[in-house]
Amino acid sequence: xxxxxxxxxTAATKYRFRPGLIVAWTLLFIGxxxxxxxxxxxFSTSLKSAGQIxxxxxxxxxxxxxxxxxxxxxxxxxxxxxxxxxIAVVVTVSCLFFDSLVAYTLxxxxxxxxxxxxxxxxxxxxxxxxxxxxxxxxxxxxxGWLDSYWGIMFPGMMTAFGVFLMRQFFExxxxxxxxxxxxxxxxxxxxxxxxxxxxxxxxxSALAIFTFLGNWTAFFWPLIxxxxxxxxxxxxxxxxxxxxxxxxxxxxxTGAAIATIPTLLIFLFFQRYIVRGVMLGGVxx
Amino acid sequence: xxxxxTVGVGQKPRAWDRLSISTKQIVWAxxxxxxxxLFFSVVRFYPTAEAFYLSLTDWDxxxxxxxxxxxxxRTLLADPLxxxxxxxxxxxxxxxxxxSIVLSFVIAYxxxxxxxxxxxxxxxxxxxxxxxxxxxxxxxxxxxxxxxIGIINSLLGMFGLPAQPFLRSVDQGLPAIMATAIWxxxxxxxxxxxAGLRAxxxxxxxxxxxxxxxxxxxxRKITLPLLKPTxxxxxxxxxxxxxxxxxxxxxxxxxxxxxxxxxxxPLVLMIYQTAFSSYQMGYASAQTVVLxxxxxxxxxxxxxxxxxx
Numbered sequence: 001x002x003x004x005x006x007x008x009x010t011a012a013t014k015y016r017f018r019p020g021l022i023v024a025w026t027l028l029f030i031g032x033x034x035x036x037x038x039x040x041x042x043f044s045t046s047l048k049s050a051g052q053i054x055x056x057x058x059x060x061x062x063x064x065x066x067x068x069x070x071x072x073x074x075x076x077x078x079x080x081x082x083x084x085x086x087i088a089v090v091v092t093v094s095c096l097f098f099d100s101l102v103a104y105t106l107x108x109x110x111x112x113x114x115x116x117x118x119x120x121x122x123x124x125x126x127x128x129x130x131x132x133x134x135x136x137x138x139x140x141x142x143x144g145w146l147d148s149y150w151g152i153m154f155p156g157m158m159t160a161f162g163v164f165l166m167r168q169f170f171e172x173x174x175x176x177x178x179x180x181x182x183x184x185x186x187x188x189x190x191x192x193x194x195x196x197x198x199x200x201x202x203x204x205s206a207l208a209i210f211t212f213l214g215n216w217t218a219f220f221w222p223l224i225x226x227x228x229x230x231x232x233x234x235x236x237x238x239x240x241x242x243x244x245x246x247x248x249x250x251x252x253x254t255g256a257a258i259a260t261i262p263t264l265l266i267f268l269f270f271q272r273y274i275v276r277g278v279m280l281g282g283v284x285x
Numbered sequence: 286x287x288x289x290x291t292v293g294v295g296q297k298p299r300a301w302d303r304l305s306i307s308t309k310q311i312v313w314a315x316x317x318x319x320x321x322x323l324f325f326s327v328v329r330f331y332p333t334a335e336a337f338y339l340s341l342t343d344w345d346x347x348x349x350x351x352x353x354x355x356x357x358x359r360t361l362l363a364d365p366l367x368x369x370x371x372x373x374x375x376x377x378x379x380x381x382x383x384x385s386i387v388l389s390f391v392i393a394y395x396x397x398x399x400x401x402x403x404x405x406x407x408x409x410x411x412x413x414x415x416x417x418x419x420x421x422x423x424x425x426x427x428x429x430x431x432x433x434i435g436i437i438n439s440l441l442g443m444f445g446l447p448a449q450p451f452l453r454s455v456d457q458g459l460p461a462i463m464a465t466a467i468w469x470x471x472x473x474x475x476x477x478x479x480a481g482l483r484a485x486x487x488x489x490x491x492x493x494x495x496x497x498x499x500x501x502x503x504x505r506k507i508t509l510p511l512l513k514p515t516x517x518x519x520x521x522x523x524x525x526x527x528x529x530x531x532x533x534x535x536x537x538x539x540x541x542x543x544x545x546x547x548x549x550x551p552l553v554l555m556i557y558q559t560a561f562s563s564y565q566m567g568y569a570s571a572q573t574v575v576l577x578x579x580x581x582x583x584x585x586x587x588x589x590x591x592x593x594x
Contacts, residue, residue: 127329
């Protein structure tokens with residue numbers, strides 16, 4: 001590789017154009033296709049009849065929605081889908097509200113003990129969920145929360161990660177704005193809700209997407225806390241469904257596709273927020 | 286401080302307006318924090334303490350827990366299954382993390398230079414990260430089936446290669462599951478590396494080029510050192526992920542969880558079975574404490590490396 005004269009390196013281009021890039025592009029593209037192959041085969045097989053699943057053609061010879069009709073008419077998948085949606089939405093709303101309220105208080109109020117509170121909340125990030133499930137299970141069984149929506153939801157209603165993420169953004173809100181609102185006679189709750197919250201919407205949307213996806217795909221705790229099939233979330237329901245279908249792979253792929261479609265739709269609609277959100281959360285977190 | 290706030294709330298109806306602004310702020314702050322403090326105490330702090338206590342008890346969930354000191358830890362250290370699970374867990378971690386870090390860095394490094402179709406190709410790599418692990422475990426399980434059902438074996442057959450047992454084998458089971466986990470996590474790591482690469486000012490590269498440094502020298506002397514914090518974060522993040530692997534293993538080996546012959550069983554699956562299949566809650570708690578100690582050591586290692594920088 002010879003060095004190009006410095007004159008053609010402009011401020012706008014970080015890298016020079018090289019023929020090697022075409023090779024790199026092609027390899028990256030092939031790699032990308034390999035990455036989505038499992039998803040493509042899942043959808044393709046979900047559109048095949050039982051007799052065609054040994055046929056590895058990507059586009060089914062005679063595509064059919066029969067599998068979807070069979071899976072959905074059973075009723076259980078609809079129920080699990082609604083369970084998962086309800087749980088993910090409620091937990092997300094709760095996290096957005098409480099995590100930002102706590103984060104705002106810790107970022108913008110002066111009171112003795114705020115550092116201690118922040119460190120205490122942050123320290124819970126060190127404790128893995130797996131360590132808490134046995135006490136949570138004990139608590140749920142004592143309080144009658146086993147096999148209930150609340151039992152599935154309660155551990156996630158507030159998160160230390162959300163507090164940590166939001167606090168960094170509330171710190172960037174200028175105090176002058178809050179002071180002006182105070183002079184205008186707004187109370188502290190209104191200042192938070194009407195002035196500070198709209199200023200951190202990018203962070204809120206990132207937190208919302210993280211929380212929703214995390215709860216939509218959650219498996220471990222819902223598996224433990226529910227035994228009543230009517231209260232299964234979609235991942236837990238799918239797991240039990242797949243075990244009972246055993247070798248009917250086209251049915252299992254249909255179930256897996258139903259669990260995957262919502263997250264893909266979210267990605268299509270919010271792609272920019274998600275990629276930026278991962279960068280925000282990842283780099284900071 | 287708590288006293289102050291309760292006094293303040295008590296006076297609220299009549300004397301609220303007479304309070305100074307800073308006192309009002311204190312009252313508001315503790316009002317906002319009251320429910321969250323209760324929540325974190327009941328759902329995080331108390332259960333953490335309880336997990337440590339339960340690890341010192343013999344408890345089957347039916348009869349009251351009886352205190353047995355460190356007996357659970359002694360049993361655990363003498364349990365050959367624990368050591369096998371320990372080995373499995375660290376195999377996931379020590380092989381899965383380097384592979385996923387190197388792969389994601391190489392992909393991000395070249396993806397960063399590509400303008401044409403950048404967002405589209407990035408999306409292809411990122412999509413698997415958004416899927417449900419439990420659902421994708423079944424897709425991969427199907428891929429690994431013996432011929433003619435499994436796609437991978439059908440492909441091998443097309444090239445005249447012998448069929449592989451994959452999930453049915455004591456040697457291939459763990460790598461087969463690990464591949465699924467690497468696949469699912471790769472997109473996240475690529476995005477983080479991309480963010481790290483984008484944060485390096487272009488002027489650094491130009492200056493190096495003017496000085497006559499080749500691409501490889503730039504990578505070694507500028508890019509990699511500047512990416513060190515990103516890399517450390519990803520190594521820790523990925524290690525923690527592999528250490529807590531569960532969804533994939535549980536779903537890909539559901540007929541004999543952690544099998545064949547426990548060769549794919551990670552620590553979290555052992556905890557799950559001890560607690561919720563055998564109902565040995567005290568013994569399972571001791572296993573969760575071990576998991577916590579490993580995670581704690583990794584996090585401390587991260588802090589130590591970042592500090593000694």
